[in-house]
Amino acid sequence: MSRLRATAVLAGFMGLTLPLMPVQALLLRISHPAARRFPHWYHRKVCRLLGIRLHIEGSVPPGPVLLVSNHTSWLDIPVLSAVAPVSFVAKSEVSRWPFVSSLARLQRTVFVNRTKRIAVGGTANEMARRLAQGDAIVLFAEGTSTDGNRVLPFQSSLFAAAKPVGKTGDAGAPAEHPAAVVQSVSIVYARLHGLPLGRADRPLVGWYGDMEMQSHAWELLKAGPLDVLIRISDPIPLREYRSRKDLAEQTETAVREGVVRTLRGRSQGEPLATVSHAKGSARVRSPHRESQTWQ
Numbered sequence: 001m002s003r004l005r006a007t008a009v010l011a012g013f014m015g016l017t018l019p020l021m022p023v024q025a026l027l028l029r030i031s032h033p034a035a036r037r038f039p040h041w042y043h044r045k046v047c048r049l050l051g052i053r054l055h056i057e058g059s060v061p062p063g064p065v066l067l068v069s070n071h072t073s074w075l076d077i078p079v080l081s082a083v084a085p086v087s088f089v090a091k092s093e094v095s096r097w098p099f100v101s102s103l104a105r106l107q108r109t110v111f112v113n114r115t116k117r118i119a120v121g122g123t124a125n126e127m128a129r130r131l132a133q134g135d136a137i138v139l140f141a142e143g144t145s146t147d148g149n150r151v152l153p154f155q156s157s158l159f160a161a162a163k164p165v166g167k168t169g170d171a172g173a174p175a176e177h178p179a180a181v182v183q184s185v186s187i188v189y190a191r192l193h194g195l196p197l198g199r200a201d202r203p204l205v206g207w208y209g210d211m212e213m214q215s216h217a218w219e220l221l222k223a224g225p226l227d228v229l230i231r232i233s234d235p236i237p238l239r240e241y242r243s244r245k246d247l248a249e250q251t252e253t254a255v256r257e258g259v260v261r262t263l264r265g266r267s268q269g270e271p272l273a274t275v276s277h278a279k280g281s282a283r284v285r286s287p288h289r290e291s292q293t294w295q
Helices: 002-029 034-050 076-083 092-096 100-106 117-132 213-223 244-264
Strands: 052-057 065-069 087-091 110-112 136-140 181-192 226-232 291-294
Touching: 002 034, 002 100, 002 213, 034 052, 034 076, 052 076, 065 076, 065 244, 076 181, 076 226, 087 092, 092 100, 092 110, 110 117, 117 136, 181 244, 226 244
Parallel strands: 052 226, 065 136, 065 181, 087 110, 087 136
Antiparallel strands: 052 291, 181 226
């Protein structure tokens, strides 16, 4: 039965995706504003097809936004793209993956080669340009994906576009966009078939280490529908962060706290040490923030 499900989902995905790829390519070629919004609509369809139920607390405002998120799985891409019209920063290796690279380029992904200082500088300029155009850009600041049970230390060098070291106006240094805001995003894959995923089960979703993508994707498609909890912080003006190190440290703290609170079933305003675990619901609830469930 699980193989039948995976086969049906994969067939549906290809049937949805292949006809739409030329549409997005055309929108990009003619520089149509819909090229920014079309992947958002598409990934909402993909999430529904995959059986992913999104439980969202908070929202992404229009305008230039840097979204700093933890990274668990390749599923983070359709999940976050279904939340809002976004583009991603990805490692340069993704640009060479068959088929995946085509999808990434169609979503206007910014590729970064973290092994070459000159290449990183070029990526910073591209990210700064995209923020100046009013884009929402997702940065997975851990630099790699995890098993979903922890948040790795953030790499401050990945924030080069947001908080340049050089002064504004220096040759080759991107300028900080004055209207840009920063939001931390915490993603937790909480339930499978409506049952809570424990610490031992969560790596089923996590794609990390030397895992092969095709086999991991096949096993995940066989597994069944997932509930994903996404916490989005209130926007903070980028100019309020003193440096890229300050930006990395503060967003890391916010993302880690969001993940821990979600794993332990706590609301935003409740202390971690004293509140009992919430049971029986995958929906995040807080009296202080917008919360919505979308399927």
